Amino acid sequence: MSEPQILIIRSVSFQQLDQNLPKLQEAFPGARIALLTHAHGVRQAEKYRAIHRVLAYPFKEGFHYRRRAADMKREQFDAVVIPVTNLSGTGFFNVLLFSLTIPSKRRFVCNMVSDIWEVSASRIIWMGVRHLLFQAVSSILSLLLGIFAVLFLPFGLKRLSKNK
Numbered sequence: 102m103s104e105p106q107i108l109i110i111r112s113v114s115f116q117q118l119d120q121n122l123p124k125l126q127e128a129f130p131g132a133r134i135a136l137l138t139h140a141h142g143v144r145q146a147e148k149y150r151a152i153h154r155v156l157a158y159p160f161k162e163g164f165h166y167r168r169r170a171a172d173m174k175r176e177q178f179d180a181v182v183i184p185v186t187n188l189s190g191t192g193f194f195n196v197l198l199f200s201l202t203i204p205s206k207r208r209f210v211c212n213m214v215s216d217i218w219e220v221s222a223s224r225i226i227w228m229g230v231r232h233l234l235f236q237a238v239s240s241i242l243s244l245l246l247g248i249f250a251v252l253f254l255p256f257g258l259k260r261l262s263k264n265k
Contacts, residue, residue, distance in 0.1 A: 104133045105179040108203060109152075111138040112164060112196045113184040115145055117213060121184050122151050124215035129180065137170065164199040181205040183220075188212050190220075194232065197225045 107129050111118060125134070135154040136146050139161070146155045160168045181200045185193045190210045200208050201222055208225070211217045 104131050105129055106135065106177070107132040107180050107182060108135045108137060108156075108176070108178045108205070109182045109184065110164060110196055110200060110203075111136055111142060111146065111184070112193060113186050113213075115142070117184060117186060118149075120213075121211050121215050122149065124217065125182060125211060126151055128209075128217050132179070135176075135178070164196045166195075166198045166202055168199075169202045176204060178203065178205040180207045180209055182209045182211055182217075184211045186213055188214065188216075194225075194228055198229060201225060 107125070109118075109125070113121075122134075126132070133153045134151055135156055136149070136152045137156045137158055138146050140157045140159075143155050143157050146152060156170070158164065158170055162168060181203055183190075183193060183196050183200055185196075190197075190212060193210075197208075197210075197220065208220050208222070209217050210220050
């Protein structure tokens, strides 16, 4: 049986990666770990003994599902790990969504205290749908409050100026 192939998408500092790597090795014993990082982090990432291969993300911008790493399409990983800099993983939706562009059997989040949990593709998509719904409701409420303010604020201000 071959060694499990794990990809870490580096969206955190190397200091946090230092903290997460031992726990990831423990969670995935015997795995061959690859790390996807931006070009400016490649040299530093190559210094890690635990990392067997470093892949450079070909864009300067942040990870995004529309900016796919073309050479990643040929890869097949047993798991993709997304480290996050908080406890819940919120704020890393772009990286979670980007992880769906990489062929993998499973996806995991590893938080700042190295808790590791699996996140399914359907859950990632649901997060996006929920985000869009909240954004739509927020926009509609803002529009309604704006209309209300424009229509009724002049009357309220007029009444205040009469009372003085």
